[in-house]
Amino acid sequence: MAVLINSKLFFLASIFILGSLASQAMARSAPHEAAMRLRHEQWMARFGRVYRSSNEKEARYQIFKDNAALVDSFNAAGDKPYKLGTNQFADLTNEEFRATRNRFKGHMCSAQQGPFRYENVTAVPTTMDWRKKGAVTPIKDQGQCGSCWAFSAVGAMEGITQLSTGKLVSLSEQELVDCDTKGEDQGCSESNYPYSAADGSCSASKEGNHAATIKGYEDVPTNSESALLKAVASQPISVAIDAGDSSFQLYESGIFTGECGTELDHGVTAVGYGESGGMKYWLIKNSWGAQWGEEGYIRMQRDIPAKEGICGIAMQASYPTA
Numbered sequence: 589m590a591v592l593i594n595s596k597l598f599f600l601a602s603i604f605i606l607g608s609l610a611s612q613a614m615a616r617s618a619p620h621e622a623a624m625r626l627r628h629e630q631w632m633a634r635f636g637r638v639y640r641s642s643n644e645k646e647a648r649y650q651i652f653k654d655n656a657a658l659v660d661s662f663n664a665a666g667d668k669p670y671k672l673g674t675n676q677f678a679d680l681t682n683e684e685f686r687a688t689r690n691r692f693k694g695h696m697c698s699a700q701q702g703p704f705r706y707e708n709v710t711a712v713p714t715t716m717d718w719r720k721k722g723a724v725t726p727i728k729d730q731g732q733c734g735s736c737w738a739f740s741a742v743g744a745m746e747g748i749t750q751l752s753t754g755k756l757v758s759l760s761e762q763e764l765v766d767c768d769t770k771g772e773d774q775g776c777s778e779s780n781y782p783y784s785a786a787d788g789s790c791s792a793s794k795e796g797n798h799a800a801t802i803k804g805y806e807d808v809p810t811n812s813e814s815a816l817l818k819a820v821a822s823q824p825i826s827v828a829i830d831a832g833d834s835s836f837q838l839y840e841s842g843i844f845t846g847e848c849g850t851e852l853d854h855g856v857t858a859v860g861y862g863e864s865g866g867m868k869y870w871l872i873k874n875s876w877g878a879q880w881g882e883e884g885y886i887r888m889q890r891d892i893p894a895k896e897g898i899c900g901i902a903m904q905a906s907y908p909t910a
Contacts, residue, residue, distance in 0.1 A: 624656065625649065628652050628653070631652065631678065631679075651678075651679050652678050652679040655679070656674050658672070658838070659838055668842070669842050669845060669865070669867060670839065670841060670843055670844050671840045671842050672839060673840030673841075675838060675839075675840065675880050676876075677837050677838065678838065682833075682834045682837060685837045686832045689831075703806055704806060704809055705806065706815075706819050707818075709818040709821070709822070712817055712818060714863075715862040715863070716820060716821050716871075717860040718824050719860070722750060723750040723751060723823075723824060724746070724756075725743075725746050725756060725757075726878075727873065727874070727875075727877065727884030728875050729878075737855040740827070740828070740855030740856050740875075741855070742759045743826065743873050744823070744824050744906075744907055746758065746824070747823050748908050748909070748910045749802075802908045803909050803910060804908070805908050806906065806909060808902075808906060811896055811897075811903060813891055813897050813902045816858070816897070816901070817890075820858045820859075820861055824857050825857065825907050826857055826905065826906050827855070827872075827901050827904070828852040828854065828900065829853075829854050829855075829856060829872075829898075829899040830848045830850055830851050830852055830854070830899040830900050831853060831854035832848070833847045835848075836848065840881065840882075841882050842887070843865075843869045844886055844888045844889065845898070846899075848899035848900075849900070850896050850899070850903060852900050852904055856875070858871070859872070861890055867889060868890035869888060869890050870889075870898075870901060871885060872885060872886045874886060
């Protein structure tokens with residue numbers, strides 16, 4: 589009987605202790621939850637996010653909470669040369685993010701067959717920043733439209749137009765989305781053919797107001813960062829990358845060495861290169877607005893062992909000719 593009584597007392601004591609521990613855990617988590625909800629409200633105010641219903645807001649909060657935890661854990665580790673942040677994409681799952689931002693359109697990857705005009709370049713500057721040379725327009729935002737390829741191409745076209753004419757003109761991505769055809773592309777200025785973040789029909793009247801003429805394009809030799817360096821030293825270059833990882837989605841600053849493969853899903857423009865803290869990098873202009881990354885830019889590690897370059901940056905690079 590004494591053994592049975594002692595067993596019951598032990599069981600009851602265990603229930604009491606476990607209940608007490610659970611209560612303490614809940615008490616500790618309550619301030620954290622309140623702080624996270626406040627953080628979400630402040631994030632909504634910063635980015636002007638408005639939800640259609642309380643249910644949608646709660647669902648987006650849970651996604652934001654998970655992303656914020658990822659950001660905090662990553663930054664606390666401090667073992668990478670870049671940081672993450674709760675940027676404007678922090679309430680999107682990675683699947684949603686990739687579906688709306690990373691639908692790259694380009695020609696099939698193959699060994700470079702045509703001419704490469706920079707093949708015989710023997711010396712390049714230690715650093716290059718085409719922004720400082722007046723060949724890069726301000727950061728643009730493709731919105732929820734998989735038109736990154738158009739922004740990547742236009743960034744390169746704006747660069748070669750400035751180099752050949754001395755004039756920096758913001759060209760029209762929308763014209764490429766609506767009017768891209770085989771042969772010579774005639775580039776409208778963005779003011780004449782503004783971007784609408786949606787497919788539309790080609791406007792002949794707007795298209796007829798030419799701001800630049802692009803004669804053709806050439807490919808940079810595939811899987812060669814040294815060839816890419818020669819090209820970027822000479823003009824802004826259209827490149828494709830694998831930008832599907834959460835670390836790219838939530839990138840904030842620093843030299844990106846993140847997790848990525850070579851499934852090319854995003855088009856960007858290489859507008860320079862340099863070195864910081866002993867690490868070489870590519871300077872990349874993105875099309876996700878100036879609030880993403882380093883005021884719309886990302887620095888990506890350069891000269892890595894893999895021949896494809898980080899995130900496949902050396903796999904499918906090309907440049908326009910004027």
